[in-house]
Amino acid sequence: xxxxxxxxxxxxxxxxxxxxxxxxNVTQASISNxxxxxxxxxxxxxxxxxxxxxxxxRDLFTSTKEEEFETIYVFRSGSYVPVGKIKKVD
Numbered sequence: 001x002x003x004x005x006x007x008x009x010x011x012x013x014x015x016x017x018x019x020x021x022x023x024x025n026v027t028q029a030s031i032s033n034x035x036x037x038x039x040x041x042x043x044x045x046x047x048x049x050x051x052x053x054x055x056x057x058r059d060l061f062t063s064t065k066e067e068e069f070e071t072i073y074v075f076r077s078g079s080y081v082p083v084g085k086i087k088k089v090d
Contacts, residue, residue: 002037003062006049010035013053023052 010017017031024031024045033039041049050057069085 004034004037004040004060005062006031006060007035009053009055009060015053020049020052024048 010020017035018028021028021031026045030039030041034041046057046060050060068088070088071082072084072086073080074083075081
């Protein structure tokens, strides 16, 4: 399991590795190695990637902390419909 979620974020944003490489001024091979978990970028490159992809730098990483959430429901038309999640309070 990779600590970086770059592949997932690129898919979500509809950005190709080649396009990201051009925008952050590295080779396509460099981005490919990062995406495939074969290398880890320097902090400066991580910051630039986050900026280009318009995400918080924390979003580039897989969370190491399990947070529990509970579903919020509303009652509509005779049944409960899920409308979101909220962090559980201990």
